[in-house]
Amino acid sequence: MTSSRHPLLHHHSHHSHHPSSSRNGTKQILLIATFCFALLIVVGTQCYAAMGRTDLLTQNPHSAAFVTKDDYISDSVVEYRKEGSDEGQPQNSPEEPGLDYNGTPLHVVFSTSCSEQMHWESYTFFYHAFKVRQPGTVTRIASGCTDKEAEFALQFHRESIQTMSDRFRLHLTPDFSKQRLTDKSNYKYMNKPFGLRSWLENVLQMNSTDSRRPRGVEDGVVILMDPDMVLLRPLVHDFSKEDVIWVEDNPATTMVKHGFPMAQQDGYLGNQWMYINGTFITGDPTITKPKDKFGPLYWNTGPPYLATVKDMYDISVLWTDYAPRVDHINPGLFAEMQGFIWATYKLNLPHTLIKSIVVSTTKAHHREGWAYIDNLPDSEVCVPSPAMKLPIGLHYCKRYGLGPDFFFSKYRLKKNYLNCEKNLLQPPPKDIHTKYDYFISPPPPHGKPPKELEKKSFTQKQAKREGFMLCGLIHAVNEAATYYKKHNCDDKIANFNKVYTIRNDPGKY
Ligand SMILES: *[C@@H]1O[C@H](CO)[C@@H](O)[C@H](O)[C@H]1NC(C)=O
Numbered sequence: 269m270t271s272s273r274h275p276l277l278h279h280h281s282h283h284s285h286h287p288s289s290s291r292n293g294t295k296q297i298l299l300i301a302t303f304c305f306a307l308l309i310v311v312g313t314q315c316y317a318a319m320g321r322t323d324l325l326t327q328n329p330h331s332a333a334f335v336t337k338d339d340y341i342s343d344s345v346v347e348y349r350k351e352g353s354d355e356g357q358p359q360n361s362p363e364e365p366g367l368d369y370n371g372t373p374l375h376v377v378f379s380t381s382c383s384e385q386m387h388w389e390s391y392t393f394f395y396h397a398f399k400v401r402q403p404g405t406v407t408r409i410a411s412g413c414t415d416k417e418a419e420f421a422l423q424f425h426r427e428s429i430q431t432m433s434d435r436f437r438l439h440l441t442p443d444f445s446k447q448r449l450t451d452k453s454n455y456k457y458m459n460k461p462f463g464l465r466s467w468l469e470n471v472l473q474m475n476s477t478d479s480r481r482p483r484g485v486e487d488g489v490v491i492l493m494d495p496d497m498v499l500l501r502p503l504v505h506d507f508s509k510e511d512v513i514w515v516e517d518n519p520a521t522t523m524v525k526h527g528f529p530m531a532q533q534d535g536y537l538g539n540q541w542m543y544i545n546g547t548f549i550t551g552d553p554t555i556t557k558p559k560d561k562f563g564p565l566y567w568n569t570g571p572p573y574l575a576t577v578k579d580m581y582d583i584s585v586l587w588t589d590y591a592p593r594v595d596h597i598n599p600g601l602f603a604e605m606q607g608f609i610w611a612t613y614k615l616n617l618p619h620t621l622i623k624s625i626v627v628s629t630t631k632a633h634h635r636e637g638w639a640y641i642d643n644l645p646d647s648e649v650c651v652p653s654p655a656m657k658l659p660i661g662l663h664y665c666k667r668y669g670l671g672p673d674f675f676f677s678k679y680r681l682k683k684n685y686l687n688c689e690k691n692l693l694q695p696p697p698k699d700i701h702t703k704y705d706y707f708i709s710p711p712p713p714h715g716k717p718p719k720e721l722e723k724k725s726f727t728q729k730q731a732k733r734e735g736f737m738l739c740g741l742i743h744a745v746n747e748a749a750t751y752y753k754k755h756n757c758d759d760k761i762a763n764f765n766k767v768y769t770i771r772n773d774p775g776k777y
């Protein structure tokens with residue numbers, strides 16, 4: 269009797285019933301495409317410091333497999349049904365096409381590695397895309413998998429993800445983390461531009477001029493997201509009827525079209541990208557920086573990024589050229605994002621920016637969609653009713669905590685959290701944000717008691733935001749894991765007990 273059909277998910281489990289499935293290789297954690305929005309650099313540094321603690325994949329790039337057979341949806345035209353017959357219960361609806369409400373092909377993509385953490389993050393991403401009935405295709409781009417990891421990722425995808433929707437895809441690519449000008453060490457974020465380009469060329473055939481490319485492909489829309497995002501409602505390319513907070517009073521467009529990309533306004537990169545050598549980045553001796561005031565209006569972008577396939581391909585070609593150049597003269601964690609901005613600037617593709625596609629940093633002042641959360645009545649913070657105005661998604665690149673017991677960090681959730689026999693997370697009390705105005709960090713994962721646990725006080729406003737994120741994220745991953753267990757685990761073994769907190773069980777497995 270096995271407790272799961274997915275051997276990898278059992279790799280580090282002490283309770284594995286599947287000893288023969290043990291995989292070699294310690295799991296290295298490659299965190300691709302993880303960006304936080306923070307007003308203060310110090311806040312951003314905290315996020316990246318957490319990333320820096322992780323190891324990098326060092327796999328032979330030639331061992332990775334390409335999945336090229338990922339047919340583009342162009343001929344299945346079925347009207348997208350926004351209202352389902354079942355009340356909020358997701359169901360497999362293979363007939364739903366990769367089109368949005370207007371008939372535009374939509375392609376949601378996100379870039380990952382093959383590490384265990386990326387498996388539960390990806391599963392959670394796909395589950396919520398399924399639950400909210402995200403239109404279009406949703407593709408995980410997984411870079412740098414070993415042969416065995418690729419085999420597992422394909423199996424996991426086929427058995428546990430594609431069974432939710434056949435619009436859910438996996439694209440495997442080689443490791444691009446060494447795509448640097450001279451530095452020979454890994455820069456994991458390079459997988460994002462190169463992975464995107466690989467997908468655009470191999471799946472959408474964007475570098476092919478002949479008839480191999482289905483007609484109209486370039487008129488579709490790409491929505492580039494991150495794996496650590498949870499959709500609360502569908503993200504589409506037409507915001508004219510959406511509740512969003514625009515950066516400008518009169519945005520140039522409310523819909524993505526050729527020449528009019530859109531994005532989340534970045535919270536903390538600010539105008540720094542303007543002050544590096546644009547001639548070196550672009551090779552254009554005449555290029556000048558824009559006026560400072562235009563940075564936050566048109567250029568200072570962060571994920572999600574939305575552009576037509578044609579524009580996104582043009583961006584990806586320059587982005588893969590510029591990101592290594594930015595990295596060369598301005599190495600650091602923002603090089604890949606600054607490369608994206610320089611590509612859009614060189615192409616003269618100003619973005620229409622939205623503050624409220626996602627929320628991530630509870631300390632933001634005038635950034636992100638926090639105004640919505642600040643306005644929630646106390647009774648609606650933990651589990652907001654559908655009538656409440658909310659951002660479109662959550663971006664959990666930070667850590668969230670409130671009171672002595674509740675804490676959420678993607679780095680601290682058990683790597684094998686999806687395993688059938690693992691406990692689910694304990695949900696916070698619904699009034700958690702009025703109960704506590706402080707946070708105590710959980711003990712470290714290695715079991716040794718720390719000298720002193722960090723304690724932080726919160727303003728009432730921040731406590732409310734922490735409560736919103738904690739409740740939202742704990743429910744989001746619990747719901748995904750519950751669905752996973754119902755569909756992939758033996759009834760006798762599937763564990764639905766909601767008792768796990770990172771405080772009471774701090775181990776990584
Ligand atoms: C398109 O890109 C793919 C992947 O990068 C490559 O294998 C192929 O040769 C390219 N095709 C053309 C026509 O350039």
Ligand SMILES: *[C@@H]1O[C@H](CO)[C@@H](O)[C@H](O)[C@H]1NC(C)=O
Binds near residue numbers: 545546547548
């Ligand atoms: C910027 O880069 C160009 C091209 O590499 C170089 O010629 C120029 O001297 C650089 N400018 C500065 C201020 O470093």
